[in-house]
Amino acid sequence: MSSIEKLAMFLNILAHHEKNRSVKVDYIRSGWSGCLGALDGTYISIRVEAIYKPRYRTRKGDIATNVLGVCDRNLNFIYVLPGWEGSAVDGRVLQDAIVRRNGLKVPQGDYYLCDGGYTNGNGFLSPYRG
Template identity: 40%
Template structure:
């Protein structure tokens, strides 16, 4: 299997969350082959992390962008990113944005916000260090 097909399978699985059985039919490969190559591409992506990862740049003091000039040191906006996850709880309820963010922020190697930067968040989140939610009064 050539590298283009390996990457295509990997990207398709992570973009669409398709199961191995779906990929077997779509790419006409065995389940073992699909698993092996997805694992290989994943390992390469992890090793290349330092080349792909880009630190967010804060909005500069002298910004003239009419959308962002009001948000000095803002690193970006969080939302419209959907993360499938299992959240253990007694009620087995779904996780709200704030709960997922809090979990990501408190993990040992989780989301870190460099000072004095911050992210804009929507009303699904709460204000906190590094996160600015809109006022809802």
């Protein structure tokens, strides 16, 4: 399966898989002022040469690439950042998306909803743990 096909499958899963989006959809559609949408990362299995496997090995031992997807309030994808090694943590991938020249932009006072793999900060709201 090509990388393009895997990316298309990822986008389809994020757009339609209830487990990944049910809570976020409720919040996004609730009309919260300043909420631009939601973001999350996922792993896509890949094959790499043996010398690169440690970089692409996830916490669960799979060989994968880490892909960040960002949806607007209507659940349309507005930003996708593929290509990070599976060993990269979600926060590092998000940081790269923010600092890129044509990267993810968050207007002052607005925010995206995130899961527990991200930390709260300007423009990003993750669930309270506790």
